[in-house]
Amino acid sequence: MDATVRDNREASRFEISVDGDVAFQEYERRPGVIVLMHTEVPEHLRGHGLAGILTESALEVARAEGIRVMAKCPFARAYIEKHHKLP
Numbered sequence: 001m002d003a004t005v006r007d008n009r010e011a012s013r014f015e016i017s018v019d020g021d022v023a024f025q026e027y028e029r030r031p032g033v034i035v036l037m038h039t040e041v042p043e044h045l046r047g048h049g050l051a052g053i054l055t056e057s058a059l060e061v062a063r064a065e066g067i068r069v070m071a072k073c074p075f076a077r078a079y080i081e082k083h084h085k086l087p
Contacts, residue, residue: 003050005057014054014061018045025054025076033068034058036076055079 006015013024023041027034036058039051055076062069071077 003048003053005054007057007061014057016050016054018050021045023050023054025051025058025073027058033070034062034065035070036073039073039075051075052079052083059084 002018003016006017008015008024011024011026012028013026016023021042021044023039023045025039026037028037029035036055039054041050058076059069059080069080071080
């Protein structure tokens with residue numbers, strides 16, 4: 001399964017296209033912060049880690065741009081808490 005993430009800035013979301021379907025994570029850009037709003041993975045694509053890949057991509061973009069991440073999306077918030085615990 002190809003899990004290449006595309007930042008679709010026009011639609012304000014990160015996307016992974018698989019066999020004509022799209023998993024995505026919507027965001028809002030604000031000064032100095034990217035707000036992760038909602039993550040959606042089509043039912044038949046669930047269980048392949050796509051939501052985590054989308055969240056990691058958002059974190060990589062934030063690091064590269066030197067901005068903060070605010071997770072309003074429950075999945076993104078839980079993922080960050082589980083995988084990116086601060087000391």
